[in-house]
Amino acid sequence: MANNFKTAIITGGARRIGAAICRRLHQNNINLLVHYNSSKDDAKKLEAELSAKRKNSITIISADLIKRNECEKLIKTCNEIYGRIDILINNASTYYPTKIGDISETHWDDLLGVNLKAALFLSQSAAPFLKKTKGSIINITDANIDNPKKDYSVYSLAKAGLINLTKSLAKDLAPYIRVNSIAPGPIIWPDSNQSFDEAYKKTVIDQTLLKRTGEPDDIAKAIEYILAAEYITGHNLKVDGGRSV
Numbered sequence: 001m002a003n004n005f006k007t008a009i010i011t012g013g014a015r016r017i018g019a020a021i022c023r024r025l026h027q028n029n030i031n032l033l034v035h036y037n038s039s040k041d042d043a044k045k046l047e048a049e050l051s052a053k054r055k056n057s058i059t060i061i062s063a064d065l066i067k068r069n070e071c072e073k074l075i076k077t078c079n080e081i082y083g084r085i086d087i088l089i090n091n092a093s094t095y096y097p098t099k100i101g102d103i104s105e106t107h108w109d110d111l112l113g114v115n116l117k118a119a120l121f122l123s124q125s126a127a128p129f130l131k132k133t134k135g136s137i138i139n140i141t142d143a144n145i146d147n148p149k150k151d152y153s154v155y156s157l158a159k160a161g162l163i164n165l166t167k168s169l170a171k172d173l174a175p176y177i178r179v180n181s182i183a184p185g186p187i188i189w190p191d192s193n194q195s196f197d198e199a200y201k202k203t204v205i206d207q208t209l210l211k212r213t214g215e216p217d218d219i220a221k222a223i224e225y226i227l228a229a230e231y232i233t234g235h236n237l238k239v240d241g242g243r244s245v
């Protein structure tokens with residue numbers, strides 16, 4: 001399937017913000033390796049939608065990114081299929097409360113594993129390929145991390161670690177590979193999470209300067225910007241309607 005189009009790997013790309021990122025990169029004539037974990041039906045729908053627009057431009061692959069060997073396999077497979085890797089978007093995430101007193105090692109392994117460890121091992125495996133293409137890594141963090149949400153300590157420290165990892169990788173992989181992160185504010189509410197009742201959602205929206213949530217495509221547009229802005233590296237770009245101000 002090798003051709004001259006640039007290639008991007010998007011983790012957790014089958015739905016929600018990940019799918020918006022896939023659609024916008026695809027519009028920019030970028031070929032996609034879309035990773036999913038459990039959302040096979042959504043991944044297949046996205047594959048059908050984008051293949052209809054451009055043949056041989058999307059491959060979907062499932063992997064449990066908590067496992068380091070699955071991270072490494074994903075990167076190898078992308079290179080085998082497309083013959084190049086230009087962009088790695090670490091978007092996959094797990095997100096739920098972990099109340100002090102109830103935190104288990106499983107919570108730790110899952111929240112740190114998907115949000116932080118996977119980004120490190122995917123980046124490490126992709127680095128030799130990205131070096132060849134002078135590529136980019138973009139990690140999806142969270143704009144609310146300096147003021148962590150109550151009862152979300154494990155998720156918050158995973159995303160804080162991801163912001164720090166972004167800076168470390170920017171140094172370690174310079175001058176060949178740019179590494180940045182994008183920090184969403186309230187974009188799309190979690191599918192099932194009891195801490196997001198209507199009163200809480202209203203409070204969050206009131207805290208934004210723009211008095212509304214963003215759209216998944218706002219994150220995709222920020223990615224488009226970072227990819228074009230070739231003198232930016234080591235940066236964490238907040239896309240949060242001014243909530244953190």
Ligand SMILES: NC(=O)c1ccc[n+]([C@@H]2O[C@H](COP(=O)([O-])OP(=O)(O)OC[C@H]3O[C@@H](n4cnc5c(N)ncnc54)[C@H](OP(=O)(O)O)[C@@H]3O)[C@@H](O)[C@H]2O)c1
Nearest residue numbers: 012016017036037038039064065091092093140184187188
């Ligand atoms: N939504 C917001 O408003 C918001 C706010 C702040 C930050 N963010 C960040 O923006 C990014 C996208 O947000 P989102 O709400 O669209 O994300 P999300 O739906 O919570 O998660 C994205 C994907 O991560 C994948 N995932 C979960 N566990 C996995 C595992 N063990 N291995 C591999 N993949 C796994 C899932 O894939 P499958 O569905 O295929 O299982 C899921 O669809 C995330 O990094 C999130 O932290 C979002």
